[in-house]
Each structure stands twice: as C-alpha cells, then as structure tokens.
Amino acid sequence: MDLLQPSDSALISLYLAGQESAFAILLERHRSRVFTTILLIVRDEDVAEDLLQDTFIKAIHTMKSGRYNEEGKFSPWICRIAHNLAIDSFRRGKRVPHVSLTDNEILNNTLTVADDGPDDILAREETHTRLRALIQELPAAQKEVLLMRHYGDMSFQEIADATGVSINTALGRMRYALINLRKKMTANSLDYDSNLTPFDTSPVCVQRIAS
Amino acid sequence: MIQILPHSTLLQYVYNELPPERQREVEEALQHDPDLAATCADLLLAQRALDGVRREPRPETSEAILRYSRTFLSKS
Numbered sequence: 001m002d003l004l005q006p007s008d009s010a011l012i013s014l015y016l017a018g019q020e021s022a023f024a025i026l027l028e029r030h031r032s033r034v035f036t037t038i039l040l041i042v043r044d045e046d047v048a049e050d051l052l053q054d055t056f057i058k059a060i061h062t063m064k065s066g067r068y069n070e071e072g073k074f075s076p077w078i079c080r081i082a083h084n085l086a087i088d089s090f091r092r093g094k095r096v097p098h099v100s101l102t103d104n105e106i107l108n109n110t111l112t113v114a115d116d117g118p119d120d121i122l123a124r125e126e127t128h129t130r131l132r133a134l135i136q137e138l139p140a141a142q143k144e145v146l147l148m149r150h151y152g153d154m155s156f157q158e159i160a161d162a163t164g165v166s167i168n169t170a171l172g173r174m175r176y177a178l179i180n181l182r183k184k185m186t187a188n189s190l191d192y193d194s195n196l197t198p199f200d201t202s203p204v205c206v207q208r209i210a211s
Numbered sequence: 212m213i214q215i216l217p218h219s220t221l222l223q224y225v226y227n228e229l230p231p232e233r234q235r236e237v238e239e240a241l242q243h244d245p246d247l248a249a250t251c252a253d254l255l256l257a258q259r260a261l262d263g264v265r266r267e268p269r270p271e272t273s274e275a276i277l278r279y280s281r282t283f284l285s286k287s
Contacts, residue, residue, distance in 0.1 A: 031268055040264075056279075149226065171223070
C-alpha cells in the first residue's frame with residue numbers, strides 16, 4: 001500500500017469540505033471495480049455505464065446529505081450500492097445481454113501493458129472474454145459472493161451480513177466458485193494461458209515453498 | 212508437524228483477511244504441506260485470473276459523474 005495516498009475516509013472528509021478534486025480521486029480509485037461488478041451482473045456495456053453513474057450519484061447524495069456512515073468502509077459500501085442496482089436492473093431484464101469482443105471500445109478500455117502489440121491485446125481480451133463467460137456460468141449464489149469479494153472488496157463477514165448467511169456459508173460459496181472456475185478454465189484450456197497472468201506472478205511462488 | 216487447515220482459513224489467507232498470528236500459522240503450514248501449498252497456488256491463480264477481467268468505464272461516464280458532483284455542489 002502506498003502510504004502517500006490519502007485514505008478513502010480522508011478523501012470523503014475533503015470532499016464534504018468542498019474539495020471537488022478529492023471526489024475525483026475517489027472515483028478514479030473505485031470506478032474500475034464498481035464497473036466490473038456491475039458489468040459482470042448485467043452483461044451489457046451501456047447498462048453498466050448507466051448504473052455506474054447511478055451508483056455514484058446515489059453515493060454523492062448520501063455523502064452530501066450527511067447520511068454516510070464514517071465508520072464503514074467506502075469500497076464495500078459503494079460496491080453494495082452497485083450490486084443492488086445491478087441486480088435490480090438485471091431482474092427487470094430490459095436489455096438483451098451482450099459483451100462484444102470485436103468492439104474497439106472494449107480494447108481501448110482494457111488495462112494493458114504498454115509494450116504489448118495489437119495482437120497481444122486482442123489475445124488477452126479474447127481470454128478475458130472467455131473467462132467472463134465462465135463466471136456467468138457459475139451458480140447465482142457463488143457468483144454473487146465472488147463478485148462481492150473479488151471486485152466489491154467486501155470482507156467475507158460483510159458479504160455474510162449483506163446476504164443473510166453465515167460467514168462459513170459465504171466462505172464455502174467462494175471456495176466452490178473458485179474451484180468451479182478453475183475446473184472450467186482447465187476444461188477450456190485457459191489454465192496455463194499466459195494472457196491471464198501478464199503481470200507479476202510472484203504470489204504463485206507459494207507453490208514452490210512446499211518442496 | 213503437518214497441520215490440517217480448513218479451506219475456509221486458506222481462503223481468508225489468500226484474501227488477506229487473517230490476523231497476523233493466524234497468517235503466520237498458515238505460512239508455516241504451507242511450508243510443510245505440499246497439498247495445501249498446491250491448493251493455495253490454485254486459489255492464487257484463480258484470483259489472478261479474475262484480476263485480469265477487471266474493466267474500466269468510458270472516460271465520458273466518469274466525466275458525467277464528476278460534472279454531476281460539481282452541479283450538486285453548486286446547489287448546496
């Protein structure tokens with residue numbers, strides 16, 4: 001963690017004191033995970049963009065009206081708002097889901113390594129598109145926990161509280177989500193695809209410690 | 212000594228939710244239990260794969276949110 005970065009709590013205080021730039025930092029810090037959470041639920045780029053706006057507008061109103069609970073963490077809070085809005089939207093089912101691979105806009109939005117050529121970027125996006133499809137195949141309860149924990153940055157206890165289950169149930173669902181995902185990745189030959197791990201792979205060294 | 216750790220503990224370890232002393236216990240166990248280490252590596256690989264799926268919204272959307280925030284400020 002970068003100690004020079006102001007905390008979310010500090011940014012909110014600055015924002016409420018009139019520093020608009022503090023909100024810009026807060027948005028930049030959290031928009032990706034909030035957007036990903038929404039997109040993986042609604043599966044529609046345009047709807048996800050709209051819901052991202054709705055999410056932050058709701059957050060702005062809550063903060064500005066003094067109803068934001070300073071004791072809570074911003075990230076799980078905003079992701080919970082996003083999750084609820086996305087679930088509501090998906091249940092209404094107004095749109096046909098589509099996540100296009102060929103849309104140049106998606107390529108432009110993808111986080112990439114600067115040195116990568118267009119082929120690398122395309123290959124990585126293809127891999128991620130397939131992985132997104134595998135996430136959609138997970139049972140709803142597993143997918144919900146996975147999105148909340150991985151993209152929403154909610155703790156397992158917070159997920160348990162939000163979904164009305166015990167922490168052990170939340171942990172069990174996450175475990176099966178990851179196991180299922182790994183099985184599907186293996187079956188789809190995504191297991192050792194370098195496109196999935198283009199960055200630092202150091203955490204995987206845990207495997208070598210055991211020998 | 213090989214410790215048997217519940218998978219839920221390993222999951223909390225992977226997501227950095229354990230207190231330091233429990234974290235050390237898991238790291239100790241990982242050094243002595245190859246199966247546990249392999250399971251942990253699988254979880255880390257799945258976790259890493261999920262990171263790659265993360266997406267950014269269009270810049271216009273972020274700008275619209277910031278614009279709204281500024282409007283809200285001027286009203287209050």
